[in-house]
Amino acid sequence: MRLVALAGGTGAAKLLRGLDTLLERGAMTVVGNTGDDAEVWGLHVSPDLDTVCYTLGGLLDEERGWGLRDESFRTLGEMVRFGEPTWFNLGDRDLATHLHRTRLLAEGRSLSEVTAKLAADLGVRHAVLPMSDQPVRTRVLGPDGWLGFQEYFVREKTQVEVRAVEYAGAPEARPAPGLVEAIGAADAVLVCPSNPVTSVGPILAVPGIVEALHGTRAPVLAISPIVGGRAVSGPAGRLMAARGLPVSALGIAQGYAPWLDILIIDDEDAALAPSIEAAGARPVVASTLMTGRVEEMRLARRILETLA
């Protein structure tokens, strides 16, 4: 079983960890969102790629849901003295990742080469690809102008009315080397339970990726990140509403309709199954809330059974 998984951050990482326990080494190719990459203190930070790698490497801080376990913030504490921004929480252990990534990029290596090395060094047993080697940056239009995604998400804690979302640079970007081929050769493509607007949206905005989803013979299966009319976590609900999508599993089915084959929806949303079917996807009802390792594995197993 060769799986390709389009992934955002926390929700995706949990599902991938569940799948990792059930699959052979190297069975997955994770395609990570880099639309929320940011430059912090001159360093290239890739929050979604890092969350995936830290989680699959067994290094994640489980309580916070991001960053490394047993973290400290002593460099950050000193940055106050120099007037550097301190709203983006870069930990001391975490800094090693960003320093290493930035140094290799400055040497001329591509983001996909660097990501492959970081994933291997962090102990990930699967391939991890950025969606593109070219910069794509998700930006959000608030009442006072455009914000970078991390400004919106971390600095403003999403408490800004969103009038538009754009993926700057996407038209010029190309899928990372091997990405389209991996989708073509996969036994299944998963769209993780991630924010459809700011996690999956940037991936789909890279020219060639939607075409690959259309073209592949493999079933494309998504897991709805919306349960009972609300996002399991994060601002997905408000962002879907801003895009004119119903904030429900049906909205997910409609957003992904052109290329989606199967949508996993939560038990709570079982009543939506007929309308999802009408939207063109086969609904599969499951328990989708990943509140612990057992629930992650149960959902992963259900997905593999569905694809079998």
Next chain:
Amino acid sequence: MRLVALAGGTGAAKLLRGLDTLLERGAMTVVGNTGDDAEVWGLHVSPDLDTVCYTLGGLLDEERGWGLRDESFRTLGEMVRFGEPTWFNLGDRDLATHLHRTRLLAEGRSLSEVTAKLAADLGVRHAVLPMSDQPVRTRVLGPDGWLGFQEYFVREKTQVEVRAVEYAGAPEARPAPGLVEAIGAADAVLVCPSNPVTSVGPILAVPGIVEALHGTRAPVLAISPIVGGRAVSGPAGRLMAARGLPVSALGIAQGYAPWLDILIIDDEDAALAPSIEAAGARPVVASTLMTGRVEEMRLARRILETLA
């Protein structure tokens, strides 16, 4: 009293701290050696400038004699995973300095602009200049080839036979803006008790600085870093020998002869006074070992009395 001080690392920083307690804010212009600057993890590290600024800002780790107090090394601990070199001890608090410097340099600001900002942010009450805005790198020829200064000093712990020393880039370098003017306008120029080959030597190698020492009306006063035929600290003795200089206060007088007016030598070396005078400098005998704050201030006071 306006002083210009040519400075290396630890010994210079102690003397400057002693002088700082006796002088008004802004009375000193410290010219720091950048020949031992290095790139570590993609960051621009300036060890001598930082030792001076941390010491004058009251932030130095007194036990180690370098870096910041209350330091930790958690980023460094993670670098093992990525195969990055870990022999250069960059602390977590210290990293903030190097990140900020590197980011400002990458924005196109000059090393002297960045050094001025760092010194002010770190609480230094005097002007701090790098010797040059252009890169000059001290290199040491060992039995197996050329080593960067930090490779020789930190990685190899100076346990390498030195066959030659060079200051790469010096012929193309220019004195930092304002440096020559400061020497010209000074009431006195100090050459701190620093390694004459690898701390003061790179400063003197920048075209225009020796000419400024020749041209200034101010007395030029050096403090011998050699006491009783041995360097107070570090590899100065072996490096002077490799250069063919006597390892003594007399060797210092001979090395600096063309422009030196006064040489402070230790009580222990009082017998060398006549030969130092013969070498062209006025010898002043003093207690030069700076084993604590009291001794630093005593030496500083003796220097100011000599210049009065």
